[in-house]
Amino acid sequence: MAKNTISRRTVLSLLAGTGAAALIGCDAVRGRNQDRAITIPDALLVEVDGGLGVLRGADRMTIPRSLATVDGQAVYATAPDGADTAFWRIDTATGHASTRVTLPGRWVPQAVSANGTKVALTSHADSATSGRPDGRDVSPVLIADITGVQHRLELRGNFVPEAFTADLAGLFVLEWLPAAAPDRYRVRVVDLATRAPGPLSTRLKTPVPPGAEEEMRGDGRQAALAPNRTILYTLYTHQPDHQHTRNLISGRPGDVHAFVHTLHLNERWAYCIDLPHPFGEAPASGHAMAISPDGQTLHVADITSGSVAEISTEELAVRRTATVAKGTGTGHAAADRDRLFVGADTVVRTVEVGRLGAGTTWSVREPVTGLVLSPDGKRLYVGQTGGVSWHDSTTGAELGRTGVPGLIGVRGLAGQH
Template identity: 65%
Template structure:
């Protein structure tokens, strides 16, 4: 089976909403949907309070302890099985499930390859954007490949998996330091043949000199995968005293408060795009990142200060910054072929990608918890409190709404659905 971007979170149970399908194990029954429950036009993967939700037509499925591929094409699911863990995969376009395998011990999926085939599981629930792990001297990992073959690793030190190299021979991780009382971390790659962690390359494909690996103390806010699955971009904020590898090598001060960490999955190199002030000065939750469908541009938004920055993914530089109306709350951003959408509080704003100029603004019923444009550009899905609505992107007119109890955020579309 092939989120592109990645992430995290058995018996399948019904989402507590009317007009849904009930799924238990491999059995499925359908209730008669009331007339008011309009089927959702595009299949979506969402984060809910205790896992993932799959919204498809008038079906609502819930997967505790699960993690989707970046493009939503497959969900890696787990459930306790006595003292062990049952593991299986779900094809989100069809609902078909793989055979279950038993993993000795208790495990949760934390990182998935860009292809969606291979997953890394850990014994705890901490991932790259969820804060620091507890102190430990060793980190157990379980790797399950595309054929469902598990392999257990024990890494000396304190590691959190992030994603895999494109050829699936390496696992990118955050190494937390010091292991037993972590307060900072660095990005490394574990050779899965030898299980040895080592530094990444620089952007010019040279080895990082000893002592020049970046150590970060900030907050990983959000990550997006390039459409071609070659690169993972992660927005970091609040980096007190942080210095990039290039600054450590050159001796420049290089202190920044926010940047986009660029991780090339084929070349195994990393590069940080610094964001100018005021990025990183306000709470991290007020920041959001979006990538254009062609993969050519990233846009980072700081809703608190009312600033947006456009980054070229070709030369990895900030091309321009623009002002936008400020807002207080958690920020969300998404882009279609022509527009950037920014949501904060109960306000959704649109900006033209050509010049990042404002093109529209409208209100929704509850605070925004996610934005996802439809593939054809005719709908903008908006996560709200316990619901998902969809709107005309040009006017903001609500076209439909479905209940999603426990909704945390919209994760993305289901590829191929």
């Protein structure tokens, strides 16, 4: 089964399946339009104006203020409840909803654990990929599951949750500096028992020395979680005067324009894989990343220059690079064992992984807003400005299409029955 690459905000974001509307009441909006009779072969997670949603068969649904597990099997939903927040979990395959619990105060979900059991919520609608937050001196964070509040943190500084450690004992966060007027950030881990943030480890599993923590000013473009859910890869671009921890420790210069930040959720170390020129020179939006189903290979594409890089996740190094046709617009990518699919503007291209060379190219009606492969790899779903089409993944022939008003992007597969 092919895995899809998604933004950090979405590692992590989406929704409920058929039957959930009856269970969650007025918070769900079921749509019926002229495309109601068109049946989509696979359930899809999408982002639309006003919320996140699911397309399942002929059903359409939207739920605001939601965050999904990385495998799309469940979604955590929130809704205002007076001065407090209602919080519950929905199984996306069956629509079954857990009992609602009340969280004191107003909260929005920001990060969900890789095993899908814990959620970090904040009082501010910031995320790891939404740009720099407003200045603040204290960052309240709530850790909850379907039974209620597990931890409440009052972090001194400007923090945004990113991911949980594999043992659920820690929370990775972005600490923005300076707190009152942030212009850069670093990745830290908060011990949930002591509630204290601290540095990560190096790849050699030794603590990062004081003064050697990386501070980043660029854009966190996109993230991909390894199939075994132990490593989070994030593509960063435009890093002016950036120095990796290894350069700060050694004293060697090493300015880069783009790299893949590797975060081990179990061992708590981080390592950066530098991308060669011209990655990072063009707009961040033109870059896209996809991981292979076996987790052994990452591919990064720069639409503007036509550059493609193949990264070995075992060696944590770029193995090969190639140049294919250039393009314009926002980049999107999906991959299976043999093919990398890259979409931008109204064009979708395949790259043959074996020779890292160009394959089939086809056009779609409207600018691409996401690529998702079916579980069997036979269909490629293409999000567009006004809807979703699905194509034969070998020939590019359009097999079907349905309109989705207000579609922002196609994010992944929903839970299967």
